Amino acid sequence: MLNVGIIGLGKMGKYHLNIYDELTNANMAGMCDASEEVLGELSKRYPYKTYTDYRELLPHVDAVTIAAPTVHHYDIAKECLEAGVHVLVEKPITTDLAQAEELFNIAEKRGLVLHIGHVERFNGAVQELRKIATDPYLIESRRVGPYNPNFAGDSIVLDLMIHDIDIIVNMVNSDVTELQASGYSVHSKLPDYASVHLHFANNTTAHILVSRVTQKKDRTMSISQKDSFISLDYTSQDINIYRNIQSTQIMGNKELRYKNEYVLERLFVYKDNPLKQEIKHFLDCVSGQEECRVVTVEHELKSLKIALKIDEILMKDKGAIEVNL
Ligand SMILES: NC(=O)c1ccc[n+]([C@@H]2O[C@H](COP(=O)([O-])OP(=O)(O)OC[C@H]3O[C@@H](n4cnc5c(N)ncnc54)[C@H](O)[C@@H]3O)[C@@H](O)[C@H]2O)c1
Structure with a gap:
């Protein structure tokens, strides 16, 4: 069973939460959002541990969804990968090509899955x-x-x-x-x-x-x-x-x-539900059950x-x- 977490629980992160909550091969190890208010609201409906600092979540998870605002993707994804955590980051991965390349390099060196959330x-x-x-x-x-x-x-x-x-x-x-x-x-x-x-x-x-x-x-x-x-x-x-x-x-x-x-x-x-298919694919890649990428890294970065x-x-x-x- 994979331990998973979500960083950023706004509009998109809540969709991810609904799906992880349904899946039987993933254990939701933590919900992280910078806002106490967001976490307070979610805690009324979900029994998962909450974090306001994603660094505290990382020792408890194998994989995370990053659905924080795009401006934070690079910093958060880098720290997750450097901590050995597989990453599904919502699109766009970053607004800077060199930063996106750097993240893929780190993932490749560490043998981690880095998946961009192109849900379509x-x-x-x-x-x-x-x-x-x-x-x-x-x-x-x-x-x-x-x-x-x-x-x-x-x-x-x-x-x-x-x-x-x-x-x-x-x-x-x-x-x-x-x-x-x-x-x-x-x-x-x-x-x-x-x-x-x-x-x-x-x-x-x-x-x-x-x-x-x-x-x-x-x-x-x-x-x-x-x-x-x-x-x-x-x-x-x-x-x-x-x-x-x-x-x-x-x-x-x-x-x-x-x-x-x-x-x-x-x-x-x-x-x-395309997002459900995407998250299942991500988790199958993490557990080694599926070929890692639907398209190559070159293609990933080509659209960006x-x-x-x-x-x-x-x-x-x-x-x-x-x-x-
Ligand atoms: N794939 C899609 O179709 C799709 C659709 C919508 C949004 N997105 C992407 O999802 C991402 C989030 O968009 P959204 O609309 O959900 O935004 P949002 O503003 O609704 O939610 C972002 C959440 O992240 C939290 N947050 C901010 N900084 C944080 C940090 N450092 N650590 C943890 N939490 C933090 C905020 O408190 C907020 O709750 C964006 O990158 C956006 O482009 C993708």
């Missing part, structure tokens, strides 16, 4: 998508939702778009050769919506739209490839595949009619690298020319 990889529909989107040439991704002032100071790219970048980069498996980005603010000082084009060496293009100022939450991706059009809904985990599309014009009595026919395949996707580059463009350049037409 464990979405059943995304896993099916990998099998059928074998030759995409155009990818359109949309991740939009309403405004939450709590995230006003966070980059929309590291917060939302990194999920899509990660899925796309792993699906296309080719280098990015061209990047265009533009973003605008509505409520906060940072871009609240952004549009990005990635072009890959294998001639695939991806268009990603993210927004935190859209009243209707919508998380979808569509893929055009040679013989099919695939449409995926992350929330319902549904995948529709359109094939053999034929359009014809029919000349009737004084009217021209347009007919569009296709074969629609609705894919059956095994639906489970692209996300940071996009942020850099958005911060200093609108990615557009000024006109007055």
Whole structure:
């Protein structure tokens, strides 16, 4: 039985807690949060030992989830790894590439699992998508939702778009050769919506739209490839595949009619809680029952690298020319 702990029990840490609490192969050895108030509230519902300092938790655990604010990930993860503790750190691992590389180096040297919480990889529909989107040439991704002032100071790219970048980069498996980005603010000082084009060496293009100022939450991706059009809904985990599309014009009595026919395949996707799948995978890696990484470290850092580059463009350049037409 593995002894596990959680560091940071805000919005995301509580989701982790619910899942660890359900699992039978993990013993929750401690909940850690810098806030006594947060721990006080949780203690009313969970019987686990509490810590305000994560260093005191480390001698009691084999593995931890780090779900503290991103700015603390590097320091906390480094100390956990140096104490010989396996780490699942919420995304983004850090906001600095060199720091992320350093953490992976420490993990590798010590033979520890360092897993970044890219939960969408464990979405059943995304896993099916990998099998059928074998030759995409155009990818359109949309991740939009309403405004939450709590995230006003966070980059929309590291917060939302990194999920899509990660899925796309792993699906296309080719280098990015061209990047265009533009973003605008509505409520906060940072871009609240952004549009990005990635072009890959294998001639695939991806268009990603993210927004935190859209009243209707919508998380979808569509893929055009040679013989099919695939449409995926992350929330319902549904995948529709359109094939053999034929359009014809029919000349009737004084009217021209347009007919569009296709074969629609609705894919059956095994639906489970993606975070539960992710935590199970992490624990299986820790106990040596599963291959350690879903993707390579190089791929892990590739999505962060692209996300940071996009942020850099958005911060200093609108990615557009000024006109007055
Ligand atoms: N994978 C996803 O889809 C997803 C979704 C949301 C958030 N996240 C990530 O999860 C992380 C946390 O986000 P959140 O929305 O839960 O934040 P939050 O602000 O709701 O919670 C963070 C918690 O960490 C605690 N904390 C701060 N410093 C600490 C420290 N040094 N030691 C222990 N606890 C500390 C705070 O008191 C707070 O309770 C971020 O990195 C975010 O990017 C990932």
